[in-house]
Amino acid sequence: MINxxxxxxxxxxxxxxxxxxxxxxxxxxxDIQVTENNxxxxxxxxxxxxxxxxxxxxxxxESAVKSIPDVKEVKVDLVWEPAWNPNMMTEEAKKQLGx
Amino acid sequence: MNPSPSTMGxxxxxxxxILLGIFSFMIFNLLFFQGTYHLAQGIYRVNDIWVLVHTxxxxxLMMVVMGVMYQLIxxxxxxxxxxxxxxxxxxxxxxxxxxxxxxxxxxxxTTWMAFFGTLTFTxxxxxxxxxxxxxxxxxxxxxxxxxxxxAIFYLFNTVLFGLLLVLNYRFAWFPNIHDQLLYTHILFGIxxxxxxxxxxxxxxxxxxxxxxxxxxxxxxxxxYSGIQLGIILLVVGIFSHIPFFNxxxxxxxxxxxxxxxYQMSEIMKHKMKSTLDIGFQVxxxxxxxxxxxxxxxxxxxxxxGMSILLPFAYFFIMGWIxxxxxxxxxKIVPFLYWTDKYSDKVGKEPVPMLKDLVSEKxxxxxxxxxxxxxxxxxxxxGLHFISFIxxxxxxxxxxxxxxxxxxxxxxxx
Numbered sequence: 001m002i003n004x005x006x007x008x009x010x011x012x013x014x015x016x017x018x019x020x021x022x023x024x025x026x027x028x029x030x031d032i033q034v035t036e037n038n039x040x041x042x043x044x045x046x047x048x049x050x051x052x053x054x055x056x057x058x059x060x061x062e063s064a065v066k067s068i069p070d071v072k073e074v075k076v077d078l079v080w081e082p083a084w085n086p087n088m089m090t091e092e093a094k095k096q097l098g099x
Numbered sequence: 100m101n102p103s104p105s106t107m108g109x110x111x112x113x114x115x116x117i118l119l120g121i122f123s124f125m126i127f128n129l130l131f132f133q134g135t136y137h138l139a140q141g142i143y144r145v146n147d148i149w150v151l152v153h154t155x156x157x158x159x160l161m162m163v164v165m166g167v168m169y170q171l172i173x174x175x176x177x178x179x180x181x182x183x184x185x186x187x188x189x190x191x192x193x194x195x196x197x198x199x200x201x202x203x204x205x206x207x208x209t210t211w212m213a214f215f216g217t218l219t220f221t222x223x224x225x226x227x228x229x230x231x232x233x234x235x236x237x238x239x240x241x242x243x244x245x246x247x248x249x250a251i252f253y254l255f256n257t258v259l260f261g262l263l264l265v266l267n268y269r270f271a272w273f274p275n276i277h278d279q280l281l282y283t284h285i286l287f288g289i290x291x292x293x294x295x296x297x298x299x300x301x302x303x304x305x306x307x308x309x310x311x312x313x314x315x316x317x318x319x320x321x322x323y324s325g326i327q328l329g330i331i332l333l334v335v336g337i338f339s340h341i342p343f344f345n346x347x348x349x350x351x352x353x354x355x356x357x358x359x360x361y362q363m364s365e366i367m368k369h370k371m372k373s374t375l376d377i378g379f380q381v382x383x384x385x386x387x388x389x390x391x392x393x394x395x396x397x398x399x400x401x402x403x404g405m406s407i408l409l410p411f412a413y414f415f416i417m418g419w420i421x422x423x424x425x426x427x428x429x430k431i432v433p434f435l436y437w438t439d440k441y442s443d444k445v446g447k448e449p450v451p452m453l454k455d456l457v458s459e460k461x462x463x464x465x466x467x468x469x470x471x472x473x474x475x476x477x478x479x480x481g482l483h484f485i486s487f488i489x490x491x492x493x494x495x496x497x498x499x500x501x502x503x504x505x506x507x508x509x510x511x512x
Contacts (some may be wrong), residue, residue: 014445017437019310019372020452048307052174052438060445067447085312086371097310098373 002068004032007040010068014060017053020093021096023061030079039073042067045084054078108169108180110439112190114510116166117432119194121503123158128496130154131476132489137322139485141409149204155416156288157197157219160424164296165193165226167431172233175303176244181232185225193222200265203337209269216265223258227251242319249327253291260284282337286361289416290352291330297423298322298359301386308430309344309370318358325355353393360390376428377462381422389419410481417473425469425502432509433457456512461505468498 011029012022023029023044031043042061046054062076086094134151137143169186171181180186199215202208230251239243261284267273273280302319305311329351336344363386375383396411433456441450475491478484 015450015452017445017450017453018308018434019440020454047310050174050177050303051307052170052434053442056438056442056445059443060447063446065446086310089371094371099371099372 002034002038002040002071004034006068006081007032007034007042007065009041010064011061014057014064016047016057019047019097021089021093023057025090025096027083027090027093028057030082037072039088040068040071040075042074042076043079044076044080046078047084049080108173109183109186110170110435112183112186113162113166113169113435115190116162116169117506120159120162120166121506123154123162124268125503127151127154127159128492128499129494131492135485135488137310137494138224138409138413138480139483139488141406141480141483144420146204146207150201152416153197153204154201155421156293158201160293160420162194162197163221163428164293164426165189167435170231170431170435171300171303172230172247175300176234176237176247177239178233178236180266181229181235183272185229189222189225189229190344192218192225196220196222203510209265212265213269216262220258220262223254227255242316242323243299243302246295246302246323249323250292250295250299253287253295253330257284257288257292260287276338279337283334286333286337289420290326293420295326297420297427298326298502300427301359301363301382304379304427304430305366305383306370308372309366309375310372311366311370314369316362319361322355322358322362324368325351325358329355331352353397356389356393360386363387376430377459378426378457381426381429381466383426385419385422385426385477388422389415392418396479414473414477422469422473425466428506429457429466429502433512436509436512451512456509457505458508461501465498465505467503468494469502470498471476472496472498 008024008029011032012024015021016023016026016028019026019069023050026047028044028046029042029047031041033041035041042065044058044061046057062074063074065071065074067074080081086099089097130147130151131138134147135149137145142148169180177229196218197213199211200219201503203211203213203215231248234244234248234251234356260280263273264277264280264284266281267277302316306314329348332344332348332351334348336342336348363383367383392411392414396407396414399407399411433453437451444450472491472493472495476488476495479488479491
């Protein structure tokens, strides 16, 4: 059974290699939707527009979700609105950055 | 409109630029020993000093900056590189031109200087062309884009004036303005091109490497205007021989640097990462260091006059510009290599983090040696103390070799 939590959990395996934090704790995942047909939609952002890791992080998110058994179509949308800000990080992530 | 990803430049070509740059840096350190006598005597209008300076600037700094710009321009300005094929032609033209020019300067062969100087100029021209055609597709102009494009304009003018110098040396076309051409060439190269390109890219890299958000960029136009106005007034001063223009021009450039240091401190105040990586730390300290160097130079000038010119030039080029580039390169090389090797493996298998590719601890040792060597060399030049320079440059060279080794190690990760 695929659900939003399962997708979120797998996305925790996708890391920003510069910060050493996963995309969920960084607050980069804005929305996750799972349809009855097991198609998955992820809306995400990055910490800064024009991030050089743009392609690898979004493609990594897509690959990670695709690795869930029974998932059919995966669509990852990269958006810049609302812009990411540090308050979107989890307390754990802030702690890891030394905040 | 949302910024979209862009086509990066040829990564293998960037590696070639960086490797040749690192190689030149090693050669530069050996040549420094050879130039010790003249440096200690305050003599810089001799061929071994020309070779030394150009090995560092054309062979190391320019090589690294051009190679990295093929990757950073798409990232920072969200445009694709106009032509990767042109980049390759540019690399070979420039590399052959610089090597030949250095041999020409070393042997004082004016024909070689003129021929390979022209080839170097052509290499830079192709780079400028490729960059401008890339930037032409820019959707949204901002402070960073304006500074970078202006820096590219000065790059063109720097090599143009450099070419005029070597042609003048060979054919004596403008014997009366040789010094003016030289000073303008130095001003354009050091302030207009290299300092500006570091300032420009810092707008992107500093917040990115420190994860800073919510800081003000209100002084960005003043930083830009101060430096531009300063350069123009200095050129007027150089050609008119009216000291007022030199003073006021220098003042505007100093204002630009003061405001840029303030800008960097603003970014640092808003950073989320409490501990910065060593490479980036070095680049940040280089910004504050530039202010210290300028401030100290102004004070010492009042007491010692023009005798401080050579140590000041050394600290400015090797300290501010050199350490900025060395610092950023220590961050950028792992970034590039990771993107090249691991980006398509994310989400499929465990991949290393960037900090796994390069040692922070060893980096601190390399940068410490370089810094001790830098201070020693500058003092040795200022105090005309040959054996001191020998000793400090040995330390600097050890740091440089270790630094080069650590950079090359990234490619083995």
